[in-house]
Amino acid sequence: MHDPLEAEFAAAIARVLERGDFILGKDVREFEAAFAEATGVAHGVGVASGTDAIALGLQACGVEAGDEVIVPANTFIATVIGAIHAGARPVLVDCDLATGLIDLDAAEAAITPKTKAIVPVHLYGQVVSPRRLLEISERHGVTIFEDAAQAHLADRDGYTAGTIGKAAAYSFYPAKNLGAFGNGGIVLTRDSAVADKVRSLRNYGAPKKYLHVEHGTNSRLDTIQAAILNVKLPHLREWNRDRNACAAEYDRLLAPLADRGIVPMRNDSGGGHIYHLYVLHLSDRAPLDRDALASALQERNISTGIHYPIPCHRQPGYLDLGYPEGAFPNAEALCGEILSLPMFPGLGLDRVETVCTAIEEIIATCG
C-alpha cells in the first residue's frame, strides 16, 4: 500500500529535518486543520496516542476524579485506560451480540448521578447510532465522548465518527485505517474551550513557555508523524472504499454459511462502515469452533485475528474493576466466537474469494 507514496514520505520527512520544527511544528498544525476539516468539526488537537486522546479529551470535557464514565466491555483495553487516566471510574456495560457495539439500553440503565460521560466505541469501523446517543445525552445530561480509534471517517445517518458528541478521540497507531509510522492521536471537538484545554494539557499545562497553570503532561503529536499523516490523509477515503468493497464481497460469498451458524457481524450503516476489521461470528450452531476454523485457515496460509480474545473486565490487570465472570454475557460469548478475516486496502476481491472458498471447503469437511 505504501510503495507508491514512498517518495512523498521521504520528501515530507526531509522538509521536517530541514525546518527542524520537531515539536508542534508546521505539519502538526496543518494535519490538525486538515483532519478536523475532513470530519467536519472546528478543532483538532494532535496528541501522542489514541489512549492519550481519550484521557486528555475526557479531562478537557470536565471529567474529574470520582466521576463515572461508561465504556463498553467489548473494546480494546485503551478505552478503559483512557477513562482511568482521566481520573474516572470506568463503568462497563455489555455489547449487542449482532454488531458487537455498546448496548445503549445497558448504557442508559447504568447512568447514575455520578455519571459524567459515555464513551461509545465505533468498533470495527462502524459508528454507534448517533440518534440514540444524542437522545440519551439530552435526556440525562451526560457527555458523549466518542472513541473513534477504529473508525476514521466512518459515517452513519449523516454523522461522521467524531462529530456526534462533545469531543472524540482518534488514534493513528500504524495498523489503523489512517496510521502513522509510530504513535499518534488527535482530539476532535467543535468546542473551542475543550480544544484549548487539550492544547494546554498536552504541553505541560503551559499556555506559554514556563508558565504552568494546571497539571498537564507531555503528549504531543510528533511533527514527523504528522508529516506522514499529511501525505496519507488524501488517500483515506479511497482506502476506506476499498475496504468496504472487500467487505461487500465477503458478505456476498459468505451468505450461504448463515445456515451453518456462521455470520458476519451486522452492518447497520451500509457504505458508512469503514471496516477497520471484518469480523465473523461462529454461533454454537456452527459445525466447528472459532479456534478450529482459525487453525484450518492458518494451515492454508490465511492469517486471521481475534478482536478481542478476553473482554476488558476479565483482563488480569483489570480484575480490580470488580466485575465477575458472567457480568457481561454477550461480550464474554463473542470473545470465544469471533474471527477477524484478512482486511486491508489492496486486499483485492480475488483474495477475498480465496479466503471464502477456503472457509467453505473447511466447513464442507465438517459434514
Ligand SMILES: *Cc1c(COP(=O)(O)O)cnc(C)c1O
Ligand atoms: C487503537 C485503539 C485505541 C488506542 O489507540 P493508541 O493510539 O494505540 O493509544 C483506543 N481505542 C480503540 C478502540 C482502539 O482500537
